[in-house]
Amino acid sequence: xxxxxxxxxxxxxxxxxxxxxxxxxxxxxxxxxxxxxxxxxxxxxxxxxxxxxxxxxxxxxxxxxxxxxxxxxxxxxxxxxxxxxxxxxxxxxxxxxxxxxxxxxxxxxxxxxxxxxxxxxxx
Numbered sequence: 001x002x003x004x005x006x007x008x009x010x011x012x013x014x015x016x017x018x019x020x021x022x023x024x025x026x027x028x029x030x031x032x033x034x035x036x037x038x039x040x041x042x043x044x045x046x047x048x049x050x051x052x053x054x055x056x057x058x059x060x061x062x063x064x065x066x067x068x069x070x071x072x073x074x075x076x077x078x079x080x081x082x083x084x085x086x087x088x089x090x091x092x093x094x095x096x097x098x099x100x101x102x103x104x105x106x107x108x109x110x111x112x113x114x115x116x117x118x119x120x121x122x123x
Contacts, residue, residue, distance in 0.1 A: 002026040002112040004096050009117030012086055016121070020081040022096030022114060029053040033103035034079045035110055036070060038092035038119075048094070049081060050103035059103060064090075086121045093118050 008020040022034065035050035049070035051058045058070050069082040079096060094117050097110035104110070 002098060004098060004112055004114035006094065006096055006114045006117040009094060009119045011120045011122065014086060014088055014121055014123050016086050017082070017084045018086065018119060020083070020094055020096075020117060020119070022079040022081075024077045024079065024096075024098065029077070029098065032098050032100055034070075034072070035097045035099070035103060035105075035107075036068075036079075036081045036094060037097060037107050037110075038090075038094045039116075040092040043092075045095070045107045046092070047105040047107065050105065051079075052103055053079075057103075059105065061105065083119070086119075088121045088123045091119060091121050 003025045005023045012018055032053045036048040037045050038048050039045040049060050049068055051070050067085045072079045096114045098112040099110040
């Protein structure tokens with residue numbers, strides 16, 4: 001059974017940085033893609049970043065490109081989201097998700113989700 005556990009959220013001032021972690025367990029993820037999404041109150045879940053577990057290609061929407069970086073540590077079975085130059089509009093619950101195959105920016109294509117971690121950026 002796939003388990004994804006996020007951590008690293010918190011309160012930060014605008015312009016600051018946070019690094020989120022997603023610890024994955026339950027199976028071998030070499031053929032999986034991992035994505036980060038976020039959801040603010042009253043808004044739809046929004047794609048933030050994705051990568052293949054076994055590759056180096058990454059994708060980001062324009063809203064975070066150049067500020068956020070997704071990476072992984074295979075030895076720790078952990079995926080990270082480094083968030084720099086944070087803005088108040090980045091405030092949301094952040095989720096990691098996994099799907100078999102290629103990465104996608106659509107939340108509907110991901111089968112496994114973590115419980116989320118709150119990120120709050122103050123102005």
